[in-house]
Amino acid sequence: MESSGWVAVRCIFRGQAEDPGEFVYEERVTLWRDTDVDRAIEKAEAEAxxxxxxxxxxxxxxxxxxxxxxxxLSDEPGDGAEVFSLMRTSDLPPAAYLDRFFDSGRERQGDVGGPAELA
Incomplete structure (x- = not known):
């Protein structure tokens, strides 16, 4: 796969939540113009x-x-361009996988709907 000269970097942050003893974690993806992934990571970490x-x-x-x-990125940023991908092997069924990694109920997000049922 040929690079477009753009690299997306996801960095993880932690802040104190409203309740003592709880924390808020943020996943933040930034976009960098660079053909070298390691250099893009260095830039992203400095910015982080x-x-x-x-x-x-x-x-x-x-x-x-x-x-x-x-x-x-293999494509230039634009409509429909893939800007980040992370694959993970798991033995969890779809609903349990989503609950574990993306929808534990403690995210600060809105609901825009989705598939009615996951097996």
Whole structure:
């Protein structure tokens, strides 16, 4: 697969939640113009440290956790372009997989609908 010269990098952050002893985790994907994935990760991590130092969630400090995952885009960014992909092997059925990794009920997200039933 040939690179488009763009790299998406996902970084993970943690901030203090409203309730003591709980934390808010943020997954943030940024886009970098570079043909070298390692260099794009370096840029993203530098930006992540700045973002974390400047970001507060109602008085709660954010911290970059040091995890960066990169995806080299094969297409130019635009409508329908894939900008990030992470594959994971699992023995979980679809509904349990989504609950475990994406929809535990504690996400700060809206519901726009979706498949009525997952087996």
């Amino acid at each position: 440290e700045t973002y974390a130092s400047e970001t507060t969630w109602p008085g709660r400090v954010s911290k970059y956790l040091g995890l960066a995952q990169a995806y080299a």
